[in-house]
Amino acid sequence: MSEQSKSLISNKQDLIEPSYIKTLVSSNKELFLIKDDIVSIRPDKEPVLMTVVLHGYPGPEMRVRIDFKRNNFTYFEWNLDSKASQHLQLGTFGSVEDFKKKLYPLKVWEWEEDYQKDGIVVDGTSWSVTLKTKGRTYESRGLDSFPKDWKEFCQAVSILVGKRFSC
Numbered sequence: 551m552s553e554q555s556k557s558l559i560s561n562k563q564d565l566i567e568p569s570y571i572k573t574l575v576s577s578n579k580e581l582f583l584i585k586d587d588i589v590s591i592r593p594d595k596e597p598v599l600m601t602v603v604l605h606g607y608p609g610p611e612m613r614v615r616i617d618f619k620r621n622n623f624t625y626f627e628w629n630l631d632s633k634a635s636q637h638l639q640l641g642t643f644g645s646v647e648d649f650k651k652k653l654y655p656l657k658v659w660e661w662e663e664d665y666q667k668d669g670i671v672v673d674g675t676s677w678s679v680t681l682k683t684k685g686r687t688y689e690s691r692g693l694d695s696f697p698k699d700w701k702e703f704c705q706a707v708s709i710l711v712g713k714r715f716s717c
Contacts, residue, residue: 599682607673643712652706665692
């Protein structure tokens with residue numbers, strides 16, 4: 551934080567001490583890189599593109615494609631049940647930037663590649679998440695079994711798309 555940015559803050563209570571920022575950054579070495587006093591997010595953690603697919607029996611199938619570079623997303627829903635149609639409301643969606651902030655604590659890059667319950671599942675919920683970062687691509691999928699932060703993840707997607715996104 552530079553001296554110039556301090557002048558932009560009108561209330562002293564809003565001032566964040568550089569030592570506090572340095573402590574936060576140095577305690578999160580898995581997320582941040584520090585080189586020549588410049589802080590950046592590690593390339594393998596900086597999201598570029600995310601695709602999320604969720605399908606439960608008898609439906610619907612929901613797909614979300616989030617483009618972090620262009621700061622936009624697309625939502626697609628395929629439903630075979632004519633009684634279940636719910637139209638999207640225009641202007642009720644969230645922001646990609648807010649979703650990105652919620653994504654970091656969920657550590658999607660640490661999710662297992664495959665989540666499945668033991669035994670045969672014939673009418674469960676299948677899902678997949680593909681996260682492309684500047685450094686690599688992470689893929690995770692499952693059938694009726696989910697990562698521990700799945701509910702928080704679905705809630706963040708729901709806020710983004712403006713519609714309930716969960717199994």
